[in-house]
Structures are given as structure tokens and as C-alpha cells.
Amino acid sequence: MDSILELSGLSKVYPGGLKALDNVDLAIRKGEIFALLGPNGAGKTTLIGAVCGLVRASSGTIRAFGHDLQNDWRKARSRIGLVPQELSTDMFEPVHRAVSYSRGLFGLAPDKKRIEEILRSLSLWEKRDERIMALSGGMKRRVLIAKALAHEPDLLFLDEPTAGVDVELRKGMWAIIDEMRSRGVTIILTTHYIEEAEMMADRVGIINRGKLLMVDEKDAMMARLGRTEAHIWLAEPLPVLPPEIARFPVELEQGGRSICYRGGDGTGKGKAEVAELTKALIRAGIDYTGIDTRESSLEDIFVSLLGDEEVAA
């Protein structure tokens, strides 16, 4: 069995009628980092809550580690860790006690060495006796991660782990996530930073208004939807493209003063084709003064997907 978590037909309607999850099907593979990407209010936290027991699903089923969460919730939950979006923890508690408590709460025997290992890996060891309220925001987030790791989960949810965190800390967080992955933890993280999904994830799911719009390998998604866009500024305006140039996916723009290329597939094919295009221009005796190329990011994919949905709606 390769799926560690399977959601099928999962829906959540909040009292008041808001449909936060709309018939979501999703299977998470063992050992992967899955990024759930979507704007604020898309339903990311609700999805996590449904798996972790914070939200009661309206319909659908959830299976984790082969256990149906409805009936076998104890077995499943003991292997799932959650780092919530909000920095919520008992501020008066010292760090090490908060982390040891989490371990105990999940039914594991105390293990000082394991706790020390976790605290060290998160650079919290020096702060172990400090009250949590005395820590910076980034440190508090790490305490929450330490608490979630204290019971050695196989599946970890990170709800917006880098929201509101500065660039340095964000990089630190990515390193931590990488380290957890190398220890074999399956990770589901939510984010509304495209860059983060692009950096970290093996697979990406795009969610908006409770609907899972697309799930794919990150690279495949890029290949399928990725584009290269290039603008080549010409030394002399061209009234019309000569045939040896027109065979590329190009068009004239700005009254013939520049050529716009749109093509490729996100795997670098586009870049190579732009290089071919420049050579062809030289052979045709067309001089140019500048080139600007850009790979479309997940962000563009995201925007275009959401745009399509807007149109469909």
C-alpha cells in the first residue's frame, strides 16, 4: 500500500452554509512532500482539520495508514502530527515541558534522549528551560514543530509554516522540512506562497473555494502548464516576419519593434527554442538590441487556473 492517506468525497459545510470543502479526493504517497496551495479561505486549514479531528466532515471518508478515521481514529491519530497555523501554545510553560507533554499525550513513554534530539535539531536546546512566551515568533513556531514531532509521527501536517516569517527564517524552515523528509516523514504543507511549493514539494495540489482543482507532480505540472516567454527588441522595426522566423511561435509586437515568443513546456524546451530563434534572426540578417526571457512560475499556472475557474463559475 503506497497511499498513507486517502480522502474520498470529502465535503465540509460549516454551520451557516459555507461549503469549505467540496467533494475532495486525494491520495498522499508515503514519504512525499505534498504542498496544498491555495489563496486565503480556500479550505486548506479545514482539510487538515478534518483529518486531525478538529473539524467534523459533512460527508466523505478519510483513511490513514489503512485505518478508517471514523472508527479507528486512535490508531491513525497516534501517527499523525499537526503544526497549526496559529501560534497557539501555553505561553507559561517551559519549552521542554511542553514538548514532553505532547509526547505523553500521544501515549508514548517519556524519552529524554529523543526529546533532546528533537530540541537540538530545531535549535531549541539552549532555550529548553525558557517559558514559551519569552521566545520570538520563529522560535515559537519551532516549539510547535517540536511538539508535533515529539510522538514521532509518520505523517506531519504543517499549516502555513512560513506565513509571516522573514526570508532568513523561511529558509531555515525549509531546511527543517528537508531534514524531516530525509527521516522518512511524509509531509503535507499548506501555503499560499507559490515559491514555497516550488522549492519544497514533490507534488502540488491546487485548491480554491473548497475544490481541489488539480493534483500533479510539481515537475509535470510545470511541464504541462509551464511556458517560456521571450521578448526580443529589434534594432530596426519589421513590417512583417520573414518565413524562416515565422515558423517559430512568435508574433510582432509594439508596431514591429519587438518580437514576442511564447512556447516551450516548462522543462527548458522553451529556452532552447529561444536560442534557436536568435540564431535564425542573425542568419536572416535581423539585428536586435535586447532579449528578455522568463519562465512562467507556478504562480502563473495558479493565476490562470483560478482565472479559468472564475470564468466557469
Next chain:
Amino acid sequence: MISWRSTWAIYTRELMRFLRTAFQSVLAPVLTTSLYFIVFGAAIGGRMPDLGGVDYGAFIIPGLLMLTLLGETTSNSSFGIYMPRFTGTIYELLSAPVGVAETLIGFVGAAMTKSLILATIILVTARLFVDYSIAHPLLAVFYIMLVAAAFSLFGFILGIWADNFEKLGIIPLLFLTPLTFLGGTFYSIDMLPKPWDTIALANPIVYLVSGLRWTFYGSSDVNIWISFAITLGFLAICVAVIAYIFRTGWRLRA
């Protein structure tokens, strides 16, 4: 199958929370008890007759104990569940592989322990003012723990029901405190004039105070078995309500 490790974690953490404010937790009952003894025991008590063969100063001890116990246990446990809901830390309890059994045994066990600590402090303080001896010490301990269990569950329900701080305080303020004051702490029910002695029996706190007084001095306003039955009944109702809350996730799970 209940996880004792999880239960222990909840229990010790609850106690820790209590001990963190140890100074306050100890000082408050010492101070209030002393004040009551100065006013009722020394100033007024000297002019009161013995009640049921018990010196007035000693007579009010079980009532005072009950007064503090009900208030502290209820507020302590209602805060204990309300604050995590309010700050969001309850996510951990909800996402953990623990059910109603672990949660309740942990919370209620801690409340019982706290109640014994409190009772000891109050009894030691009382000793400074009056001489007394306890007729059935084991039964007294048992009864104190039983009442602590019932009212910690009651506080638990209160803490789940309340969705703001006012609601959290209103039930103790409007019901618990007045009923306790009228519950025979400072007088015996048969001292009341005619219809009031009967009306007083509608106040459930009367049975609690009377029950505890029986374990102290072997005599009471109402039959000790009725006191036990009412306390157990209240406990059972609270357990049922909480079981229902956990099953439906009312106010706990969105």
C-alpha cells in the same frame, strides 16, 4: 482501550497549572477562611448556642470548606477547558489519540487532588481558630473527592458551554455563590422559620454541606444517604452530558 500514559500526561499538566499559581491557590483560601472565622467564629460565634452539640465555630467548618471547594473547583476546571478553547491550544487535545475517558480521568483526577490540597490548607487554617475533631475522616476525604469530581465536571461543561468570559463567570456568580451561602453553611436548616426550612430543602447545596458536616460530626440536617445519592446523581448527570458533548463535538470540533 484507555491510554494511561495520555491520562497521566493530562493529569500532571493540570496539576502543574494549579501549582504554577500555587501562591494564589494557597493564599486565597487561607485568607477567606481566616476572615470567615474572625467574623463568624470569633465575633458572632461567641453569642451562638451550640448546634447539635457542636460548637458554632466548629459547626461552620464543613460549610466553609464546601464554599471554597465548590467555587475553586468549578472555576478552576471551567478555566482549564475554556482557556485552551479561547487560545486555540485545544487543537492538541483534539488531534491526540485520546477520548473522553482519558480527558475526564485526567481532568477530574487533578481536580480531586487539588481539592484535597485545598481542604488540607483550610482545615489547618481553621485549626488556628477553633478546636475540632473529625468523626469519620476517611468518609470525609471520600466525600470531598466525590464533590470535587462532580463540580470539576460541572466546571468542565461550563467551560465548554461558555463562549465568552462573562458567561464563564455568570453561573458561579448567579447560582453557585448564593446557593452556597443559603445552603446552611452558617446555620442549621431547622433554625429557619416555617416555610423557609422546607424551601431550603430545594437547594441542592444544602445536601452537600449537610453531607460533609455529617462526616465531620456525625449529625446533620438531612440523611447522609440522601446527600450521597444527590451528589452521585449530579456526578452521573455531568458525566452523561460530557459524554454527549464529546460524541457530538459540540463547541469542541467545528
